[in-house]
Amino acid sequence: MNEPKRVVVKVGSSLLTDQVRLTPRWGFMQQVLEDIALLRDEGYEVVLCSSGAVALGMRMLDVTPATAGLRDKQAAAACGMPLLLDAYKHIGHQHELDIAQILVTLGDFEDHARFLNTKNTVHRLLDAGVLPIINENDTITTEEIRVGDNDRLAAKVAQMIQAQHLVILTSVDGLYDRNPSEPGAKLVETVHDVSQYLAVTSEVSELGSGGMLTKMQAANMAQNAGCNTLIANGEVQSPISSVLKGERPCTTCVAFDEPLTSWATWLTNRLQMAGSIVISAEAADAIDRGERGIDRYDVRSITGNFAKGDVLHVYDEQGIERARGMTDFSSEQAEILTRNLDVPVKSLLGYQSRGVLIEKTNLATLDSRQIQWKPQLFAAE
Template structure:
C-alpha cells in the first residue's frame, strides 16, 4: 500500500443506522472515520459514498421503513441529511479530518458537463486534503429519476476519478453462490464475469434500496472503467485498511479486458435510458466491423423524448442492446430526418450540421462484459419514410 491510491468507499444505511431505533451507529462511524483519516495521512485520496439520510429522518416524519412512501422518504431525507453530515463532521474532527458534502441527482451524473464539473470539484477537495462525502439528493429524487442506489452511484464516482479501488462495505463478508443462510452456501473470493452471479443476488435489507444484485451491477460498471471492486463486511475496527492489506475475507471483482477511453466508459455506464433507436440487423452487424456511425436511413424506430447530447441506447431488430452513443439531434429532429430521406438534412431541420444521428467517434459497441439495460416500456414512434 505504498503507492498513492484513489479509493472510493461506499457505506450502506444498514451499517450507519440501527434498524429498530433508526439512530446512528456511532461505534461504526468512529471506526470508519479513524481508518479513513489514517489512509489520508498515508497520502491516499478517499471519497466516501454514504447512504443514511432517509433512515435517520424517518423518526422525524413518524414513519417506519416498511410504511414510508416516496413523499415520506423525500421528507425524511431532508430531515436526516443534516443529522448525518453533522455526525460525520463531529466524528471526523476528532481525527483532524476535514469533510465536505456533495449531493447529486441522476441528471448530474448523466449529463457530461455536470459530470465533469463534479469531478473537478472532487479533485480540488483532494488538493486541500478534504474528504468528499457524496450522496444522492434523495429529497428531490423520484422513482423515475434517481441514481437508484448508492452502489451504482459509488461506481460512477469511481469511474469519474479513475479510482484504483471501489470498496463496498455491507452487512455480510461478501458474495456467496446462494443465500448465505442456506446449507452448503459457498463463499466466492474472486469474480471475473459478474453476469454469472446475478441469479444468486436477490433480496435487499430493510433499510437499503439495493442488495447484492445492485453491488454486482456496480462491480460491472467499475470493471468497465478499469476499477477493481471489493465487497466486504463493514466491521468496526479498520474496516477499509484491513481489506486493502488482505487481513480478512472479502470478495474481489477483477478488472478484465482493456479499458475504453474515459468518454466511452462514461457512455457505457448509464443509470437511465434517455431514448432508444432500433436499427436493422445488417446495420447492427456493420457497426462493429466497419467502425461507422448511425445515419438517418439506418433507423427503424425511435423511442423517448431526447435532446442533442443525450445518450441513446441502440437495439437490433430482436431487441438486443448493441451500442450506446451521443446523439447529434433531438428526437423530433431525428424523426423528421428519418421520415424525409429524399430531402437534404439542412432543408429538413433548418440548419447545416452533421448528417449522422450518432457519429462513429461517439458510439460505444457493447461487449460481453457490459450488462445491457432493458428498453423502457413506452410507446414507440415508428419511423416510416415517406
C-alpha cells in the first residue's frame, strides 16, 4: 500500500492579516483553502499551520503590533482566535472542507508522551478527512514556554506526520543571497546546506515572530526528517499547488537522502534548550562511536534547570555540540551525582541506580547535516 502524499502548509500573519486595518485578508484565505481543496481531490493529506490570531485581536484591545506587550498579545490571541477560525470555517464551507483547530504549546512537542498524543489527534483528523488547522496557544504561552514562531512549529508537524513536503508561504519568492531589496539580490533556488545562509537571514516582519532565519531552521528540521521544504511567495493564484508542481520560482531545501529515525529526529530537533552538559573528550569520542551512554563520571559541568525526561544538549570541552539525549535525572539529581563521585548512588538518591545520566538508546549524535545549537542564532526569535 502506497504512503499517502502529505503536505504541511504554513502561512504567517503578514499574509493573513491586513497590516493597517488588522482584519482578515479574505481573498488570500480564499485562495489558500481553494487550493487545499484541490490538493485533497488529488489525493493529498494537508495540514495547515496558521498564524493570525494575535494580529486579528489587537483592534478589539485598541493596541498595535508596535505598542502591544505580552499581556496584550495573550489577550489579543483570545479575541482573535474566534475571528480567525470563523473566517476559515466560512470559506472552508464553500469548498466542502471540514476544519478542526489544534492549539499547541512548546510542551506538546518537547514532551514525548504529549508529542505522541498530538500526533494521534492529527492522524485521526486526517483519517476522517478533516483539515487540521494548527497554531500555538498564544493565550497562555510566555517567552519561556513558547515555540516562538510557526515556521519551526510547522516543521515539527511535518516531522510528526512524516510529510513529504513543507510549504512555507511568505511575502517574497524565497531565500535570497542578500536582502531582496538590495540591487543584484538573487533568488537561491536550491539549498542543500542551510547553514551557509544563516548570516543573511536575520530580518523579522512587524506582524510576524519569525523571519527567513526561522525558515532556514525549520527547513533543516524538515531535512532531517526526510521532508522537502518549499519557501515561496503566497500572493499568487494556487499558491500551494503551483509550487508543488514546479510552476513558479521558489526556494527548495532538499531533504536528506537518509533521514534520521523518528526517535532520533525527535531527540535532535529541539525548539528550546531544557539544559546542557559538558562531557570529557573520552566520553564524547565514545558516544560518537556508538559505544555507550553518558555516565556521571563523564560530566564536567551542568547548565539549566531540567527535569527527568527532558532532552539535554551535550557538548565536549571545546564547546562543540556532539549529541542530544533524554536524561534519566533532574538537574538537581544530576548535580548531586556528579559532585559526589566517591559516594554510591543509592546513598545519594535513596534508591539503587547505575548513575547513567543518558542511556545509549536515548542518545542521538549530531553530524554536519544538523545545525548545532548556538544561542546567538536564536536571538531573533
